[in-house]
Amino acid sequence: xxxxxxxxxxxxxxxxxxxxxxxxxxxxxxxxxxxxxxxxxxxxxxxxxxxxxxxxxxxxxxxxxxxxxxxxxxxxxxxxxxxxxxxxxxxxxxxxxxxxxxxxxxxxxxxxxxxxxxxxxxxxxxxxxxxxxxxxxxxxxxxxxxxxxxxxxxxxxxxxxxxxxxxxxxxxxxxxxxxxxxxxxxxxxxxxx
Amino acid sequence: xxxxxxxxxxxxxxxxxxxxxxxxxxxxxxxxxxxxxxxxxxxxxxxxxxxxxxxxxxxxxxxxxxxxxxxxxxxxxxxxxxxxxxxxxxxxxxxxxxxxxxxxxx
Numbered sequence: 001x002x003x004x005x006x007x008x009x010x011x012x013x014x015x016x017x018x019x020x021x022x023x024x025x026x027x028x029x030x031x032x033x034x035x036x037x038x039x040x041x042x043x044x045x046x047x048x049x050x051x052x053x054x055x056x057x058x059x060x061x062x063x064x065x066x067x068x069x070x071x072x073x074x075x076x077x078x079x080x081x082x083x084x085x086x087x088x089x090x091x092x093x094x095x096x097x098x099x100x101x102x103x104x105x106x107x108x109x110x111x112x113x114x115x116x117x118x119x120x121x122x123x124x125x126x127x128x129x130x131x132x133x134x135x136x137x138x139x140x141x142x143x144x145x146x147x148x149x150x151x152x153x154x155x156x157x158x159x160x161x162x163x164x165x166x167x168x169x170x171x172x173x174x175x176x177x178x179x180x181x182x183x184x185x186x187x188x189x190x191x192x193x
Numbered sequence: 194x195x196x197x198x199x200x201x202x203x204x205x206x207x208x209x210x211x212x213x214x215x216x217x218x219x220x221x222x223x224x225x226x227x228x229x230x231x232x233x234x235x236x237x238x239x240x241x242x243x244x245x246x247x248x249x250x251x252x253x254x255x256x257x258x259x260x261x262x263x264x265x266x267x268x269x270x271x272x273x274x275x276x277x278x279x280x281x282x283x284x285x286x287x288x289x290x291x292x293x294x295x296x297x298x299x
Contacts, residue, residue, distance in 0.1 A: 037266070073252065180218065
């Protein structure tokens with residue numbers, strides 16, 4: 001696996017092999033993305049069994065959707081994360097756990113604090129993790145809070161506004177600008193998914 | 194880790210190029226952010242997807258915002274995925290279900 005370190009093109013090549021039914025490539029791709037995907041599921045669902053079920057369901061979905069992957073529109077990691085997140089959002093919005101989920105996302109990560117460091121299978125992924133967390137802490141506190149809500153809670157902007165007590169217009173504006181600023185700051189750091 | 198001077202300067206140059214490419218906001222950047230974060234209704238999403246097909250700059254904006262959004266996945270405690278969740282052994286079952294005409298969950 002070391003030959004794929006810090007190499008988005010290698011991830012893209014793996015996914016293109018998955019798209020033509022290469023199960024070995026799919027197993028390798030699972031190894032590369034399952035840590036962040038499972039971690040995201042745990043955060044959003046707050047239940048290990050549900051997260052495992054969601055991961056299984058999500059990976060089957062990625063397998064079926066792999067032929068639609070277009071490397072000109074997204075990096076392989078981005079494609080996998082966002083497709084998986086969409087499934088998680090659907091699951092959250094169907095369930096009754098939305099109110100608990102919003103409470104969970106207020107915890108901010110220290111840039112040097114992560115358990116199960118081997119969950120990130122390569123040095124490059126651990127460096128990416130460090131960069132992202134460090135950049136996130138440079139956003140304004142309100143931006144961090146609402147962007148985390150928007151990404152991890154699965155709630156609509158209206159629901160986030162209702163639960164935080166902030167005006168809907170403020171929630172929309174802050175989240176949009178936070179994501180745009182995150183993009184700009186990650187780009188300055190040379191982050192590539 | 195210290196990079197050789199030539200590698201370091203080319204890396205800085207590439208980073209600056211990446212930044213310059215991305216800091217020019219598209220007029221639909223805010224709607225693109227909503228699109229990326231699943232905050233649009235079906236008709237709004239369809240509208241953005243139509244625009245993406247014809248507007249290269251919007252396509253790039255959505256790509257960049259998606260990369261940033263996907264990065265947020267790192268902003269939570271990273272946990273090892275269960276080995277038994279590796280779907281490689283269950284793909285045959287998925288494909289068999291498809292062949293038998295069983296409706297897959299979407």
